[in-house]
Amino acid sequence: xxxxxxxxxxxxxxxxxxxxxxxxxxxxxxxxxxxxxxxxxxxxxxxxxxxxxxxxxxxxxxxxxxxxxxxxxxxxxxxxxxxxxxxxxxxxxxxxxxxxxxxxxxxxxxxxxxxxxxxxxxxxxxxxxxxxxxxxxxxxxxxxxxxxxxx
Amino acid sequence: xxxxxxxxxxxxxxxxxxxxxxxxxxxxxxxxxxxxxxxxxxxxxxxxxxxxxxxxxxxxxxxxxxxxxxxxxxxxxxxxxxxxxxxxxxxxxxxxxxxxxxxxxxxxxxxxxxxxxxxxxxxxxxxxxxxxxxxxxxxxxxxxxxxxxxx
DNA sequence: CGTGAAGTGCAATCCAGTTGCATGAAACAC
DNA sequence: GTGTTTCATGCAACTGGATTGCACTTCACG
Ligand SMILES: [Mn+2]
Ligand SMILES: [Mn+2]
Ligand SMILES: [Zn+2]
Ligand SMILES: [Zn+2]
Numbered sequence: 001x002x003x004x005x006x007x008x009x010x011x012x013x014x015x016x017x018x019x020x021x022x023x024x025x026x027x028x029x030x031x032x033x034x035x036x037x038x039x040x041x042x043x044x045x046x047x048x049x050x051x052x053x054x055x056x057x058x059x060x061x062x063x064x065x066x067x068x069x070x071x072x073x074x075x076x077x078x079x080x081x082x083x084x085x086x087x088x089x090x091x092x093x094x095x096x097x098x099x100x101x102x103x104x105x106x107x108x109x110x111x112x113x114x115x116x117x118x119x120x121x122x123x124x125x126x127x128x129x130x131x132x133x134x135x136x137x138x139x140x141x142x143x144x145x146x147x148x149x150x151x
Numbered sequence: 152x153x154x155x156x157x158x159x160x161x162x163x164x165x166x167x168x169x170x171x172x173x174x175x176x177x178x179x180x181x182x183x184x185x186x187x188x189x190x191x192x193x194x195x196x197x198x199x200x201x202x203x204x205x206x207x208x209x210x211x212x213x214x215x216x217x218x219x220x221x222x223x224x225x226x227x228x229x230x231x232x233x234x235x236x237x238x239x240x241x242x243x244x245x246x247x248x249x250x251x252x253x254x255x256x257x258x259x260x261x262x263x264x265x266x267x268x269x270x271x272x273x274x275x276x277x278x279x280x281x282x283x284x285x286x287x288x289x290x291x292x293x294x295x296x297x298x299x300x301x302x
Numbered sequence: 303c304g305t306g307a308a309g310t311g312c313a314a315t316c317c318a319g320t321t322g323c324a325t326g327a328a329a330c331a332c
Numbered sequence: 333g334t335g336t337t338t339c340a341t342g343c344a345a346c347t348g349g350a351t352t353g354c355a356c357t358t359c360a361c362g
Contacts, residue, residue: 020328135268
């Protein structure tokens with residue numbers, strides 16, 4: 001039983017819900033992975049768990065505040081472990097070449113001035129670009145970009 | 152021939168590409184609509200155009216800088232007309248009840264400090280919450296939220 | 303006009319995510 | 333412990349946005 005699994009069990013015990021293997025597996029995967037991962041990423045870590053059960057476990061974790069769910073640059077959900085109390089509103093960076101998502105530390109909350117009457121629930125900031133390793137290579141991976149010469 | 156269509160034709164003439172009806176229709180729809188719209192929204196405006204052709208026209212417009220493509224809170228693409236030169240990096244607001252997307256004006260570009268070696272291409276800021284009209288009603292539309300009582 | 307390059311339409315396919323329903327496992331009371 | 337209730341799981345089917353392959357049309361240019 002890994003360290004992540006112990007922590008997971010402990011966190012689950014603090015909720016009003018049941019401690020099931022699916023939730024344990026999902027949460028430990030999130031904890032050990034450490035960064036925002038897609039359902040597919042996570043399912044790779046736990047191939048024996050049913051796809052749908054994983055979705056449901058992750059969504060439940062998000063409801064409980066133990067995970068947060070964001071949309072990545074390709075419109076796919078990404079999940080990451082989060083601390084129940086403090087809401088997890090830091091920006092993320094996604095590399096357009098290797099698609100890895102990185103959390104960005106930030107001092108002082110990002111704020112945007114909304115028009116009158118609007119109420120804010122959450123804010124999602126996603127920076128796209130090249131990560132350190134991909135910056136060096138610079139040639140896009142997969143999906144070859146078709147050159148288009150100006151007139 | 153509407154005003155939007157005239158502007159559209161004019162903008163298309165500035166590119167190296169062909170001026171086709173699909174592109175004209177797509178761009179005028181974007182221009183007259185005025186806010187970030189989904190493919191489905193836009194197809195409603197031009198039901199006779201083929202779905203796929205609309206996708207391709209929109210993607211082409213995005214490549215040309217005449218439109219910008221963003222992911223909304225539900226992971227669906229949204230397109231909006233944009234000025235070719237100035238890149239279109241303002242925040243957006245999406246109402247969690249009526250799903251309408253609103254552009255948010257901002258003075259001074261949003262900036263985030265990236266880790267060393269990372270290169271930024273674009274930044275997407277999406278605020279979720281309730282728009283003015285929905286703030287008053289406050290009961291979510293569709294997708295009923297199930298209450299969950301703490302222990 | 304004729305020819306090549308670019309754009310279109312349609313059908314098929316992909317893929318993340320959801321839903322319905324029968325079965326199984328936690329929690330809790332006894 | 334056993335029984336009962338409640339909630340979670342597994343499987344299959346389904347949804348809907350988006351993409352791909354390919355034949356056909358249209359446009360620009362000689
Ligand atoms: Mn993060
Ligand atoms: Mn906008
Ligand atoms: Zn990278
Ligand atoms: Zn609204």
